[in-house]
Amino acid sequence: MTLVLNEEQLMLQESAAGFLASKATVAHLRGLCDSGDELGFDPAVWREMVDMGWAGIAVPEAYGGLGYGYTGLGVVLEQAGRHLSASPLEASVLIGATAINCLGTESQKADWLAAIAAGEKQVTLALQETGAFDPLAVASTAVQDGDDFVLTAEKRMVLDAQSADAFVVIARSSGAAGDTDGLSAFLVPADAAGLSRARCDMVDSRQCGVVTLDGVRVSADALMGSAGDAWAALERTLDIAAIGLAAEMLGLSLEAFERTMAYIRERKQFGQVIGSFQGLQHRAAHLFAELELARSIVLKALQAVDANDENLSRLASAAKAKLCEVARLASNEGIQMHGGVGMTDEYDIGLFLKRARVLEHLMGDYYYHLDRFARIGGY
Amino acid sequence: MTEIDTFRQETREWLEANCPESMRQPVSGFEDIYTGGRRPEIDIPEQPLWCERMAERGWTVPHWPKEYGGGGLSGEEVKVLREEMDRIGARRPLDSFGISMLGPALLKFGSEEQKLEHLPPICRGEIRWCQGYSEPSAGSDLASLATRADDQGDHYLINGQKVWTSYADKADWIFCLVRTDNTGSKHEGISFVLFDMDQPGVTAKPIRLISGSSPFCETFFDDARADKRNLVGEEGQGWTIAKYLLTHEREMISAFGTAGGKSLGKTAVELMGADAEGRLRNGILRQDIAQYQLDTLAFSATMERVGDEVKAGQGLGPASSIFKYYGTELNKRRNELNLAVGGEAALGWSGERYNDGNVVRSFLRSKGNSIEGGTSEVQLNIVAKRVLGLPDA
Structure with a gap:
């Protein structure tokens, strides 16, 4: 492998640079911030990004994506970084879709990845619980009750929490904070009973929230992979x-x-x-x-x-x-x-x-x- | 079987049959590598034999054209040769300033006669070269050099003094920057000449360094003679040639930045102990080591990327301008950490117990890396002006 971009990636870089420089600039971010926009991004611009295929760049072709890989997505993210472009690229494409692809069951992938790639759905990761990023410190609980799991958690730094259709929630079904064993992942719809989200106003004017799961009951098909083995x-x-x-x-x-x-x-x-x-x-x-x-x-x-x-x-x-x-x-x-x-x-x-x-x-x-x-x- | 596979197979067989056993032992430093010359320093008896065998095939400098004593190999073949040499731990048969510095300059600027006269003896390790650049009053400001070359018809008479001339006391010939004209700007009037060091007008006096070794000399010219046919390029073209050659010198020095070897972190754990989770006990030293390792990884990736960009036909990008600066600063950091990790054992100056002071002498020597071949400050000036386009004051 050579440490240069290939032709496809160079073309992607060029088109991303051109698009973002006109449609999702620092000035647009200021506009969203000044208007107190709830979403924190412009849905019309996001739609255009989706139409260019960006939401499915790294999603495998078998699940409705372009299968260009993460080098391709990275090239687009680099351009987004240049313009401070606000969109669900990070929350749903980089993190949400990747979480489903890595953690999810075959049917979860089939249900969600194509929908993310088509811009119909957004999924985001609900992981962090304290001020520090420390994934093994997760202490939220997932208690098995018959075929169901009951989730209790308060998650911070949940990107684009307001616009998410579902959350990948990380909780403990066993073990103690610090253990790699016992961590489980659940795909929880945003409208699940007992789930609430609150918008947090962060310094970068991007959308981010706290998600609270107060005894949210999910069925076993929400479990991603097998219980306790998510690490x-x-x-x-x-x-x-x-x-x-x-x-x-x-x-x-x-x-x-x-x-x-x-x-x-x-x-x-x-x-x-x-x-x-x-x-x-x-x-x-x-x-x-x-x-x-x-x-x-x-x-x-x-x-x-x-x-x-x-x-x-x-x-x-x-x-x-x-x-x-x-x-x-x-x-x-x-x-x-x-x-x-x-x-x-x-x-x-x-x-x-x-x-x-x-x-x-x-x-x-x-x-x-x-x-x-x-x-x-x-x- | 493809052509390159055949080449690999033949190379493997040839190396197996011709590389002496003693030449398959690792070198302890670059001072161990055979440098050839009229008065070669021979540490192991087979060094000249190994050099001779490789030179016969042009493999002491495999990428140079065959007509000048090189191997005429393609980039891919050179890579295969290196891989096959690495496979059996074969030493490089020869290394010299002739190969790394003068050769590239002659290939680019030399006349056909000069190439035919000087390159083959470099390939065969017969002539050892030194570089006459710096002077007592011309260090970072190299272009203000004052060593004079007076036109005597078919030759020049050279008068003046050079300093920091690497291995001048051991070299046979010198490539030297001299002033042939004083009338224009300081960059004009500099010429690049070659002459034999074995003549009455040349004196080389080694300089003892803080590390105890004496790789550099003061070199004095008192009516030394240089034949005009050994003027490289035109009169007054010396600065252009010098700058080109410096890029090769800087590449050579910046490669120190990728010096791998055993992980410093693991050595530190062995010597100083770890906590229950395997972390080096002193967290502050650990952070410095980790930052050093991180920067080394990113620097190596940058060398790799720039090399790949050249191969992909994208040309030599601006990133190459940082190599000398960053590589030497990394090497100094590595040496500082070697002292911190080694403690008392790293401070010993001589004796078997201290491995003849290897660690501390290398540390002391590393301080010169960011001075020689253009100081870090000069390198930063170059980046600021040439790459970033920032104006002169």
Whole structure:
């Protein structure tokens, strides 16, 4: 395998760049935010994305998708990161569909994947329970009662919770927090009795919510796979999700950097453009170097998903840790190099900082993934 | 069987029959690799034999054209040869500045006569070359060099001083930047000449480094003679050639950044212990190691990506400009961590107990990586100006 995009992926990149630059830009995000939009994305724009096939890029052809793989989806996510494009691409396509594909039964896949790919349904993952991302710490309960399960949980950071048609809920059917055994996954419709959702207003103006399951009764056919055995497939889902988000963070970081370079080439102080000062030039060049490393590790991780690489977890944590680090640096330098105007709401650079921090947290931050990278490395 | 399979099969058989057993033992460092020359340093008796056998097939420099002593192999064949050599642990038969630096410059800028005269002895390991670039007053500001070459009709007389000349005391010939004209800008008037070090006007004096070794020399020219036929390119074209050659030097140095070997993290666990979950006991050191390993992985992926982009016909992208900077900074970090992990054992300077001070000497030597061949600061200037298009002050 060579570490370059193939022709199909390059075409996808070009069409995504063109579409998002006109239809789902930072200005559109501002519009959604200012109008207090409940959905947090524009359904008409989402429909167009679906019509271009984006909702099914990584869904296997057998289930109604395009089967282009995750490298293809990553290319689109990178462009979405550049424009801070708001859509259910992350929640439903990257994470929801992947969860169903990895965890689901044959009939769940048949029922849901084609519907996601066609944009008819949205599915999102309900996993995180505390302030920190820590999937093994899940303590929500799934108590078997005859053929049914009764779910009790309070889930945070549920992306696009408001617009979801169903949730992949992770709960414990046995074991204790920290155990890999005992985790189970359930596909729970949003209208299930006892399920409620509340919108949370997050710093990046994207839709996110808390989902509460107060003794939600589901039948055995909601169970994904077998009870207590969800960990391996969940881990793969989370690895893929982390890699996809890393691709989005790459786009965000590159865009923040390019906007910042454009600014320091124009802004004058002391009678010259500030980009001529070595104090800024060396920091810019260092950041450029880090961005080049970021490009490589993201592409390597995306290709590892499509190649079923046995070292996927190591590469997933490497990619997410590296991109958390680089997005932090790019967004921080973005503000600093913009100077005073970087602190104003009027300038867009602050929006990149805000989105960067949410993406860093989602699916595990720098510290989570660097720790995991080291653990996998045997130290 | 495809052609490449046949090539692999024949290569395998030939290596099996011709690579001496002693040349299948791992090298402990790049100082172990045979460098040839009129006065070769021979650590193992079979080194010249192995070099000679490989040179006969052109395999000391397999990717160079056959007419200049190379193997004329395609990229794919070179890869197969490397793989087959790795398979039996065969050492590279020869490495030298002639191969890594002068050769590429001569192939691009040299005349046919120069290529035919100088490249085959490089391939056969007969002539060892050194590089005359830096001067006491021309380090990062290399173009301000002052070593003079005065036109004497059929030859130049060279006067001046070079410094940081690697292995000048052991080299047979030098490729040297000299000033043939003082009238224009500092970049103009520089020329690239080749001459024999074995002559009365040349003196090389080794410089002892903080690491205790003396790989570099001060080199003095007092009416040294260079034949005009050994001027490479035109008079005044030296800076262009020098820059081209520097890219090769930087590639060579940046490869240090991918130095693998045993995982530092695992070594640290063995020496310092782990907690119940297998994490290195000192969490702060562990984070530094993990960040280093992460950056090494991402850097290697970048070298791989840039190589693949070139192969895919996308050309050498801007990412290559970071290699020297990032690779050397990584190597310095690696060496700092080696000290932290090794503790007392890493600080020993001599004696068997301390492996002759290997760890600390390598650490000390690594400090020069971000200075030689263009400092990190110069590299960042280049990225800022050439890649990012930021203006001069």
